[in-house]
Amino acid sequence: MLPEGGKLLPGVSAGLAARISQFASLRYFEPLARHTTFKVGGPAAVFALPKSPAALGEVVGLCRKEGVRHFVLGGGSNVLFPDSGFPGVVISTARLDGIAIDGEYVTAAAGARISELLALLRHQGTRSLDFLAGIPGTIGGAVAMNAGITEAQIGERVESVWAIDSGGEVVRFTRDECRFAYRESRFKVERSPILAVRFSLGGADYDASALLARRAARQPSAPSAGCIFRNPPGDAAGRLIDVAGLKGLRVGMAKVSEKHANFIVNLGGATSADIRKIIDIVRQK
Template sequence: MSLLNLKDKGINLQQNIPLSRYTFTKTGGCAEYLAFPKNLDELKLLVETANKDEQPITVIGNASNLIIRDGGIDGLVIILTDMKSIKVEGNEVTADAGAKIIDTSFTAAKAGLSGMEFAAGIPGSIGGAVFMNAGAYGGETQEVVKSVKVLTRDLEIKTYSNEDMEFSYRHSKVQETGDIVVEATFALKPGNKLEILDHMNYLNALRRYKQPLEYPSCGSVFKRPKGHFVGPMIIKAGLQGKQIGGAQDSMKHAGFIVNKGGATATDYLDLIHYIQKVIKEKYDIDLHTEVRIIGKE
């Protein structure tokens, strides 16, 4: 069975679709094949068929902290946003990989569960948050993950504990293994619902005040070097407002690069490389990207 035959099985599969429709930067080339599985069975069938067709597989969540190069992606791209169930049982919340971490954090809050407040404004998916160990405002995904269910590229279902995931700053084990995050369970603590929601609303107000949410962007671009803050360093180097093509280092938050209109992924990458070059020359500091960069030149 080829990938195209999966349409006959009711799977949402398309060809040569611009990924700029889905990325938060509004940039990126085409996916050769693009699929939106609705459940684990469809995901398994997609992976199995791509394996038989010897097609490479790229899995994407909410595409919020992601740059897809202008050459696009060969093979099968799977976007998991149609797998978005969220369940609360006792002090635990279990969410599908495609569920938004914002929705998951607010579901927890409305159930009077504390621990995910830091994620109230993170625009990524659960799968992406686990993959990247996403964090904000002093909290990280690893602090609340109890277990992660994955589908291996060999179609095996595995459940990893928090320790198994080998979390570190913006890193998890699945970045190396290629396992596809299917679901995550979060262990939380009972709290006062109104206080939890109030704190989350405060963090989101802070986010709106500090971050350039009025423009497309991929969020925070660079990892924080030990002992330094990226934004102030970029400002001190005179790089805030620097623009290449339609991509600009944000005037509101220098750690963000925004699409001012008509930007390409190449504009983003050229600006990233320019900032890295200047910071290295001025301060002998290597800036590494937090944003995930994939696809062909």
């Protein structure tokens, strides 16, 4: 239900919410902690769930036209929202989950879960994307972040990406045009919403069981957002944090993991401010 009084929070009018509701299911003051793997984050003024890639484009277009802050959210496994929440429109891709296999290619909508894509491909006997096993989140988030492991990054397997450019047009970008780099892509830099991604299925197979076992041995199981700091060239951020004596550093209910120093874990009831404080302390050291 739309709250009384026209304004939801600074910048989001009831009129805009009504227009967005033509293209998406809406929730008001939705706690973002429910949608992040850190399990922290205050309310989004408006939480929109577009029903199709085209509808996502319409919602983004409406927000851009009215100059309203908006944020495209995938699986929430690499985000930290403040405790005060988000005073704008969070656009979730959760309902955009189609996957279609076409010979040597597979096309996935932005909100398709990595785990679901891998399960479907395995069913077809294809394991070339299995290096992504154990990485939570969605295809859109993974491609925006160029997610991966030491051995491979998702961008290497991208054939093309449909995304909304700065002019509001849906554009099909070839892999070269995506400008993939270490945990980086043009979509992240330009904040261009990804609608769908087509992958090539060629290339070496990976052993998901072995990779999952490696993760279980090295990474904590408590709520987190994965590695917090980028690895500097030729070194590992986790090693540097460990050497600085910060393993186990605790603020409130957040802590630098004892198992992997580049993970901050929520021990249960941590606030975003607790986590932010740890990030600041680690940065200073």
